[in-house]
Structure formats: structure tokens, C-alpha cells
Amino acid sequence: MFSSLRQCTSWLHTWTGLIVGWVLFFVFVTGTPGYFQIEITRWMQPELPMVQARALENRAASFELALDRLQKVAPGAAAWRINLPHESLQSRTWQEFGIGWDEMPPDGHDRGPSGSEKLDPATGQVLPSGIEPRATAGGRTLYQMHYLLHYMDFDWGIRIVGVCTMLMLMAIVTGVITHKKIFKDFFTFRPGKGQRSWLDAHNAVSVMALPFFLMITYSGLVFFLFTYMPAGINAIYGSDQQSRKPYFAEIFPEFNRKPVAISRPGTPLLPLVAQAEAVWGPGQVRTIGVMHNQGAGEVQAVTLTRVNGSALDFQRPQTLRFDARSGAPLAPEPKTGGAARTTQTVMLNLHEGLFVGAWGRWVYFFAGLLGCAMIGTGMVLWTVKRRRHHLGSGLEATEQFGVRLVETLNVATIAGLPMAVAAYFLANRLLPLDITDRPAWEVHTLFAVWLGALFYALARPLHRAWIELFRAGCAAYALVPVINALTTDKHLLNTLRAGDWVLAGFDLTMWGMAALLALMAVKVKRRLDPSRAARKAAGAAAARPVTEGSVA
Amino acid sequence: MTLLHLAILVISLAGFAALALATERHAEHLLGRLPAPQWRLLARVAGWLLLAVSLALGIAYLGSGVGITLWLGWLTIAALALVFAFPKWPLRPVDHARPARPAKAAKPGAAAEMPVAPRRTARRWLAAALLAAVPLVYLLALQATPIAPLLRADAFAGQVGPWSFRLADRDHDVPKLVAMDIPMKSYQVRFCEDCDAQIRAAYLKVNKPRSLRAAGIVLQGTRWDRNVDIQLPANTTAGSSLWLTVVGKDGEMHQAQVRLADVSPATVAWFQQREAKPEAGPAAPQGAIERPSQ
Numbered sequence: 050m051f052s053s054l055r056q057c058t059s060w061l062h063t064w065t066g067l068i069v070g071w072v073l074f075f076v077f078v079t080g081t082p083g084y085f086q087i088e089i090t091r092w093m094q095p096e097l098p099m100v101q102a103r104a105l106e107n108r109a110a111s112f113e114l115a116l117d118r119l120q121k122v123a124p125g126a127a128a129w130r131i132n133l134p135h136e137s138l139q140s141r142t143w144q145e146f147g148i149g150w151d152e153m154p155p156d157g158h159d160r161g162p163s164g165s166e167k168l169d170p171a172t173g174q175v176l177p178s179g180i181e182p183r184a185t186a187g188g189r190t191l192y193q194m195h196y197l198l199h200y201m202d203f204d205w206g207i208r209i210v211g212v213c214t215m216l217m218l219m220a221i222v223t224g225v226i227t228h229k230k231i232f233k234d235f236f237t238f239r240p241g242k243g244q245r246s247w248l249d250a251h252n253a254v255s256v257m258a259l260p261f262f263l264m265i266t267y268s269g270l271v272f273f274l275f276t277y278m279p280a281g282i283n284a285i286y287g288s289d290q291q292s293r294k295p296y297f298a299e300i301f302p303e304f305n306r307k308p309v310a311i312s313r314p315g316t317p318l319l320p321l322v323a324q325a326e327a328v329w330g331p332g333q334v335r336t337i338g339v340m341h342n343q344g345a346g347e348v349q350a351v352t353l354t355r356v357n358g359s360a361l362d363f364q365r366p367q368t369l370r371f372d373a374r375s376g377a378p379l380a381p382e383p384k385t386g387g388a389a390r391t392t393q394t395v396m397l398n399l400h401e402g403l404f405v406g407a408w409g410r411w412v413y414f415f416a417g418l419l420g421c422a423m424i425g426t427g428m429v430l431w432t433v434k435r436r437r438h439h440l441g442s443g444l445e446a447t448e449q450f451g452v453r454l455v456e457t458l459n460v461a462t463i464a465g466l467p468m469a470v471a472a473y474f475l476a477n478r479l480l481p482l483d484i485t486d487r488p489a490w491e492v493h494t495l496f497a498v499w500l501g502a503l504f505y506a507l508a509r510p511l512h513r514a515w516i517e518l519f520r521a522g523c524a525a526y527a528l529v530p531v532i533n534a535l536t537t538d539k540h541l542l543n544t545l546r547a548g549d550w551v552l553a554g555f556d557l558t559m560w561g562m563a564a565l566l567a568l569m570a571v572k573v574k575r576r577l578d579p580s581r582a583a584r585k586a587a588g589a590a591a592a593r594p595v596t597e598g599s600v601a
Numbered sequence: 602m603t604l605l606h607l608a609i610l611v612i613s614l615a616g617f618a619a620l621a622l623a624t625e626r627h628a629e630h631l632l633g634r635l636p637a638p639q640w641r642l643l644a645r646v647a648g649w650l651l652l653a654v655s656l657a658l659g660i661a662y663l664g665s666g667v668g669i670t671l672w673l674g675w676l677t678i679a680a681l682a683l684v685f686a687f688p689k690w691p692l693r694p695v696d697h698a699r700p701a702r703p704a705k706a707a708k709p710g711a712a713a714e715m716p717v718a719p720r721r722t723a724r725r726w727l728a729a730a731l732l733a734a735v736p737l738v739y740l741l742a743l744q745a746t747p748i749a750p751l752l753r754a755d756a757f758a759g760q761v762g763p764w765s766f767r768l769a770d771r772d773h774d775v776p777k778l779v780a781m782d783i784p785m786k787s788y789q790v791r792f793c794e795d796c797d798a799q800i801r802a803a804y805l806k807v808n809k810p811r812s813l814r815a816a817g818i819v820l821q822g823t824r825w826d827r828n829v830d831i832q833l834p835a836n837t838t839a840g841s842s843l844w845l846t847v848v849g850k851d852g853e854m855h856q857a858q859v860r861l862a863d864v865s866p867a868t869v870a871w872f873q874q875r876e877a878k879p880e881a882g883p884a885a886p887q888g889a890i891e892r893p894s895q
């Protein structure tokens with residue numbers, strides 16, 4: 050069928066890219082804001098006060114008060130925790146002083162109930178659990194859509210996304226082979242030349258962000274590794290939940306500990322914290338844990354956990370252990386799970402990008418946008434190559450049905466979906482506060498607007514639909530900070546004055562997105578406007594006689 | 602930190618710019634003339650060196666793992682910035698080498714040759730009608746959405762020991778049948794704001810619990826949204842009650858009883874109807890018995 054490898058990969062690249070392109074575009078559009086999901090959720094709960102970071106004043110006294118409270122509320126528990134005020138890369142908001150505990154499991158259970166409280170560090174009084182925010186789907190639901198899709202079972206969601214991801218991996222690899230001149234043409238972008246420009250843009254974006262695309266696709270598959278490929282586990286451990294217990298016990302031995310009741314530690318805690326801070330730096334202790342130590346002698350231990358920091362093995366922060374009676378240092382906890390688990394964690398962490406600070410998160414976000422750009426340009430390229438008429442000629446109805454279908458879906462998705470995401474944020478501010486399932490309605494709004502965009506694309510000439518939907522998307526994003534200012538007190542004037550860059554940054558990013566879509570609208574208008582195209586063609590023909598053959 | 606990231610970006614920008622100068626096409630484009638080969642070699646070496654320096658910066662300050670990851674990210678941004686900036690470079694040699702693409706539309710008489718666009722008016726009108734239907738259906742459905750369960754007038758307000766609470770059926774529907782036809786119902790409970798901090802755990806079940814060990818299913822969720830899915834026994838009748846068992850942090854246990862008919866009339870009606878149709882009845886009790894052996 051194909052005479053060369055490159056022809057074959059070219060075919061594969063084109064068609065794998067096309068059939069999963071829209072799903073992948075959805076995955077990238079919903080996954081990219083996921084890098085800011087905590088910040089988005091905060092914006093979507095404007096009732097919560099702006100955060101004030103306060104460190105403990107008298108730490109020794111606060112620790113004693115916390116232990117007093119733990120002894121009163123959870124005597125003989127399996128574990129106690131004192132959470133120090135901190136801000137880690139994991140929570141990304143200021144965490145207040147508080148305590149937590151795991152009770153001993155009742156007979157016949159593996160695990161007892163847990164509890165937590167926030168405490169006043171000066172008096173030890175239990176603080177109320179906070180203001181009730183509006184019910185919202187938040188950044189989390191938006192982020193979850195990128196691997197679960199929506200309106201379907203978990204199993205089907207991850208299967209569909211899994212298949213699409215696999216095909217994307219294939220499209221990336223075949224793409225590198227197909228566009229063989231990518232390294233020679235590394236810096237090449239020739240604007241204003243129709244198909245050639247689309248191809249250049251597609252190549253440039255794909256090549257420059259190739260490390261990100263390869264990483265994000267491959268590590269995406271690693272998330273549900275054993276759902277996609279269960280044969281290995283099934284063969285060794287069996288396929289039902291019960292027989293898989295030994296598997297989980299081997300991978301996560303720390304969850305399999307037999308709880309032992311603890312008592313109040315005899316050693317003062319402040320010197321231990323001081324020791325840890327001497328190694329890690331001030332303010333780097335996140336949690337003081339008290340639980341029975343297994344491994345290095347059966348003693349009750351005080352474990353200090355470091356703030357989740359900037360490391361690829363981010364989910365398992367450093368710890369220091371001390372004997373709870375004498376305060377003598379204990380051997381560090383052995384790392385469990387072996388190299389395989391570390392490899393998997395690093396893969397997943399690379400995908401989630403939680404370990405990077407604010408700058409790194411913007412880099413990840415930008416890379417995600419490039420993913421949208423790569424898929425978008427690829428989809429447009431497919432139609433540009435195949436259609437016979439310029440869109441602006443108004444003759445798109447004479448095109449083949451397939452081309453027109455792809456073109457319509459392209460408009461609805463590439464121009465419509467970003468607008469639908471803006472509608473999701475608008476719904477958060479505009480939906481009535483007291484309705485049932487408010488979070489679900491925010492999501493319904495997103496999909497209703499997207500469906501509307503599809504009908505709009507069908508109802509209008511395609512070139513008008515492109516321009517108008519980009520403009521509508523621009524207006525929707527531009528409106529978000531305005532509606533926010535009209536409906537809440539967490540608007541730009543207040544947030545900027547308070548220096549709350551999470552809330553202010555969200556509003557400013559919305560305007561950034563509006564600017565991006567406005568730019569798209571202008572670019573598309575320049576390309577597709579029939580009168581302009583005709584004038585340009587006429588002007589070119591008159592001004593310059595044809596001089597040369599080809600630039601390809 | 603900001604300075605470090607900026608440094609990585611700027612140095613890799615310089616590195617890529619040098620690498621671009623090392624190629625014939627871009628050197629000519631950027632400088633307006635082609636530099637001598639040794640200069641281009643120098644640019645190539647300098648380019649790679651600069652990229653290495655930015656990598657070294659990243660690794661030195663961020664550690665090898667995070668350093669390499671972010672370095673790759675900044676490389677992407679630097680290279681793309683150059684790619685899209687180059688065509689705007691002012692020294693660009695005047696490029697008249699336009700392709701000989703004969704401007705078809707400009708040919709005299711071309712308009713006459715063009716096929717006339719068929720009017721797909723039927724499709725357009727159908728799509729426009731569907732488009733109009735989307736907000737209409739959306740608004741009607743939104744209008745029909747009831748207010749949140751605990752805010753409804755029929756939410757049960759009661760007192761359990763020293764604490765006041767509200768309890769409501771999540772929806773007014775009949776029970777949902779899960780595996781083995783076991784009927785399930787969701788309830789929401791909210792204790793008063795001060796009460797909540799004094800409560801260790803709360804449980805809900807149908808019929809009076811014999812002991813705390815069988816108090817029912819524990820309520821989950823935040824203070825304002827404690828919720829629970831419970832199984833309804835096959836012998837549920839109009840006279841059955843929900844029992845809320847609450848254990849305080851002081852260890853005291855308190856119980857309150859809520860008539861099922863008061864909060865879930867549809868569920869009670871469903872059980873009565875099932876009672877009347879005996880053939881539908883046996884499914885649930887059987888399922889309930891089989892379940893533990895699973």
C-alpha cells in the first residue's frame with residue numbers, strides 16, 4: 050500500500066490525529082487550567098476571606114496546648130498530628146495551626162475514624178471550621194474532565210481518553226518521522242502563505258514543545274497503567290479485590306501497619322523542631338506526627354515531616370524521626386515500594402507538575418496551551434489541504450461532506466470550547482446560590498454553550514462562524530472579571546490592593562485569554578475575509594508579475 | 602527565584618539566537634548578509650555553550666530533576682519566541698520570491714466560471730432552531746431545578762441531645778436500586794455551626810439501632826454538607842423512622858428519630874406500592890441476604 054516508511058507514517062499521522070483530535074483538544078483545554086486548579090477553586094469560592102499568613106508566636110506553648118487538646122479529644126488514638134502553619138507546594142494556600150488524629154480501629158476494621166480541628170495557637174480553643182463557600186464544581190471538576198470526560202462512567206471515561214492518548218503518542222512519533230526536516234527547518238516560520246504557514250506553525254509548535262508532548266502523553270498513560278493493561282497483575286495476584294491485597298501490601302507496606310495506641314510524648318517538641326529546622330531551614334516543618342514506630346525497634350516515635358518541596362519525588366517529603374520518650378534520633382524510615390514505584394511516582398509527578406513553583410506552573414500552563422495550538426493547527430491543516438475553495442468564497446457548501454463536517458466540528462471545538470470554559474466561570478458567579486446540584490449546573494453550562502457553538506457553526510457560513518465565535522469567546526473572557534466585580538467583593542480593585550495575586554492573577558489571566566482570542570479573531574478575519582482576499586489577490590497580480598517558480 | 606528563571610530564559614534565548622546565526626538561511630535573514638564560515642562555526646559553538654550554561658544554572662539551583670524539567674520548558678518558550686519573532690525582523694532581505702500562484706479570483710471573467718454556492722437554507726434554519734432551543738431548554742431546566750435540600754421548607758428541623766440539626770432527603774425521588782436491587786437513599790444533614798465542632802461522628806440508619814456498633818452509616822463531608830447514602834431495609838413501612846445517632850467529642854451519645862414519612866414521602870409510597878405487588882417484593886430481601894457472601 051505504501052512505498053516508503055515515510056508515506057506510511059504520514060498517513061498514520063494524518064488519520065490518527067484526525068479521529069481523536071477533538072477529544073484531545075478537549076483534554077488539553079480542560080487539562081491546561083488543571084495546573085491552576087487550586088487557584089481556580091479559590092476564585093470560585095469568593096466567600097472565603099483573603100488569606101493572611103501568620104506564624105506561631107510562642108511555639109512551645111502552642112505545642113503544649115495542641116497536645117492537651119489531643120489528649121482530651123483523642124486519648125489512646127493510633128496517631129496524632131500537629132499541623133504547623135505553613136504554605137507548601139501541595140496545598141498552595143496558607144495552612145493554619147491545627148491538629149488531627151486517627152482513632153484505633155474498632156474490632157473487625159482495618160482503620161479507625163479520623164478527625165481534625167483548627168486551634169487558636171494562643172489559647173488552644175477549637176476554632177470554627179470556617180465560612181461556608183458557595184457550592185461549586187471548582188477547578189477540580191474542570192481538571193477531572195480531562196481524564197474522565199463527563200456524563201459517563203469512570204470506566205468509560207478513562208478508556209476513551211486512554212485510547213485517544215495512545216493514538217496521540219502514535220501521532221507524535223509518526224509526526225517526527227513525517228516532518229523529517231523539523232530540525233533543519235528548526236526556526237522556520239513563513240507567515241501569510243496559507244497552507245505553508247499552517248504547516249510551519251504546526252511544526253514549530255510541535256517540535257519546540259516535543260519534550261512536553263512526549264512526557265505528557267506517555268505519563269498520562271501511566272496513570273491508569275493497570276486498568277489499561279491488567280494482565281500482568283491478574284496473572285500473578287489474581288483479578289478480584291481480595292486476592293489483590295498482597296499486591297497492595299507489597300507496594301504500599303506503610304498502609305498495612307497494625308495500629309498501636311499511643312500516649313503523650315515525654316520529650317518536649319520544640320527542640321526536635323529546632324533540630325529539623327537546622328537541617329531544612331526555618332519554617333520547613335509541616336507536621337509533627339506521633340505514632341508507633343515500626344521498623345527500627347517498637348518504640349513510639351515523633352516524626353517531623355518537611356513541607357512538600359521542589360523535588361520530582363514530591364509526594365513523599367523528607368522526614369526525621371525521634372524517640373518519643375527520650376527525644377533521641379531514630380533511623381530514618383526506609384523507602385518502600387522500590388525503584389518501580391519511584392519511577393511511577395516521578396512519571397505521575399512530571400505529569401501533574403505539582404513540584405514546581407509559581408514560575409514553573411506558568412511554564413506548564415503555557416506548554417498546555419501549546420498542546421491546544423498543536424492539535425488545533427493540525428486539525429485546521431487537514432481541512433486546508435483538502436478543500437478546493439477558499440472559505441471566504443462562500444462556496445464551502447460545494448465541498449465534500451467529509452471536509453465540511455470536519456470543518457464544522459473544528460469551528461465548534463477550536464473556537465467554541467474555549468468560550469464554553471469562560472461560560473463555566475461566568476456560571477459560577479451568575480447561577481442562583483440556593484439551587485440543588487449547583488456544581489452540576491456549572492458543568493451543564495459549559496456543555497450547553499459548547500453545544501450552542503456547534504449549532505452556531507452549522508447555522509452560519511463557516512468563515513463567519515470562525516470569526517464570530519472567536520469574538521464571542523473574547524467577549525466571554527473579557528466579561529469574567531467584570532461580572533466578578535459586579536457580583537462579589539473579590540474584584541481586581543480589592544485583590545490588587547490586598548496583594549492577593551491568586552485572585553488578581555485569575556482575573557488578569559481572563560483578560561489575557563480574551564486578548565489571545567481577539568488576536569485569533571483578527572488573524573482569522575485577515576485570512577478568511579472574502580473582500581480582503583480578493584483585493585489582495587488583485588493587488589498582487591497587478592503589482593508583481595510572476596517571477597519565480599516555487600518556494601516549497 | 603524569579604531572577605533565576607529569567608536568567609535561564611534569557612541565556613537560552615541568546616543560545617538559540619546564536620544557533621540561528623550559525624545556519625545559512627537565518628544568518629542571511631538576520632544580518633542581511635552571509636557571515637564567513639568561521640564566524641558561523643563560532644556562533645554554533647557559542648549557542649550550544651549558552652544552552653549548556655542555562656542547563657547548568659537550572660541544575661545548580663533547582664536540583665537535577667526539577668532543573669532539567671524546567672530548563673526544557675524555558676527552552677520551548679525561548680525557541681518559539683524566536684520562531685515567531687524572526688519574520689518580523691526589520692533587516693529581513695526584501696523577499697520578492699513569492700510563489701507563482703496565479704491569482705485565480707482576479708482573472709477577468711473568473712466570477713462567471715465559479716460555481717454558484719448552493720443555498721443550504723434548510724440546514725441553516727434547522728441549526729438556527731436548535732441553537733435557539735439550547736438556551737431555552739437550559740433556562741427551563743434551570744427553572745425546574747428545586748432549591749438545595751437543606752434550604753427547602755420540608756427539611757426536617759430537630760434537636761439531638763444539645764445540638765440542633767436539619768435533615769433532608771437529597772431528592773424527592775423513589776429509592777435508587779443498586780446491585781441486587783437494594784434500595785438506597787441519600788440524605789443531607791447539617792448541625793448548627795457551634796454544634797458541629799463538638800461532634801465526633803454522626804450516623805444514620807432506618808429503624809432503631811440496637812447498639813452503637815450498629816448505628817448505621819457514618820455521615821461524610823464538610824460542616825455545611827454532611828451527607829450519607831443508606832440502604833433501606835425490605836421491611837420499611839410508612840411507620841418506619843430514620844435514626845440519627847450522634848457521638849460528641851466528650852463521648853456522650855445522643856439519638857433522634859425522624860419519621861421517614863416526614864422527609865421521604867415518595868419513598869414510603871414506593872414501599873407501600875411494592876407491598877401491594879408481591880411479585881416485585883422478594884427481590885430485595887434476597888439480595889440483602891446474598892450480599893455478605895459476595
